Every structure is written in C-alpha cells, then in structure tokens.
Amino acid sequence: MAVIRDLRFAAQAVDGFGKDAQLRLIDLKTGAERWKVAVNNAYIATIAFSPDGNVLAMAEGAGKTAIRLWDVETGRAEGTFDDHRAYVLGLDFSPGGNVLGAVNRQGGGLYLWRAPS
Numbered sequence: 001m002a003v004i005r006d007l008r009f010a011a012q013a014v015d016g017f018g019k020d021a022q023l024r025l026i027d028l029k030t031g032a033e034r035w036k037v038a039v040n041n042a043y044i045a046t047i048a049f050s051p052d053g054n055v056l057a058m059a060e061g062a063g064k065t066a067i068r069l070w071d072v073e074t075g076r077a078e079g080t081f082d083d084h085r086a087y088v089l090g091l092d093f094s095p096g097g098n099v100l101g102a103v104n105r106q107g108g109g110l111y112l113w114r115a116p117s
Helices: none
Strands: 009-014 021-027 033-039 043-049 055-061 067-071 077-081 088-093 099-104 110-114
Touching: 009 043, 021 043, 021 055, 043 088, 055 088, 067 099
Parallel strands: none
Antiparallel strands: 009 021, 021 033, 043 055, 055 067, 067 077, 088 099, 099 110
C-alpha cells in the first residue's frame, strides 16, 4: 500500500493468487474506490506515488520486470519502463518528482529514469 502525501488517496495492490492482480485507488475521505485496473499475468511487487500525487508507479513481479506509470486522476496507463531486468524491491521518486528510482534484488542495483512531467 502507498499513501499520497496530502492524504487524499491510497493505492492498494491486490494479489490475484495465480491470476491477475489488481491495482486500486481509494479515496481516503470517502473510502470509495476511485478506479481499479487488472495487471495481467503478473503480481505487483511495489508501488509509489510521485511527490505531487499525480503519478502512481507500479513494479510488476513474477518474471515480469516492467515498471508502469498510472495517471492518478484517471487510472490510465501513462508509460512503461521495461528495460529493468531484475525483481524490483523498491520504487521512489526524487523530491522534485523528475526522477524515478528502482532498487533491484540482484546485487542491489539502482536504476534511474527521467519521470514524465
């Protein structure tokens, strides 16, 4: 689970137990689900919000190593970083939100990407 810094929303990764996992965005004021997306044939390893709360980053696990970016307001996919080749242990954005970092399990490698503005 990840919570946006201004406490408007929380993102929840729901394991599909061998089936598609789900990524959900919850409105913390009302408790209502804002949107939900299926993550086909994978599970969600980790998630992180950008500092401004506009982007949600999600790393897939179980053989897939793609990092996907979601628009928080709409739930639409905004981009993918698929050049990461190892299981992701953690994701975080730089304080300005312009760089996304991922740490992997194999040797603790660190990957950095320019985040969309």
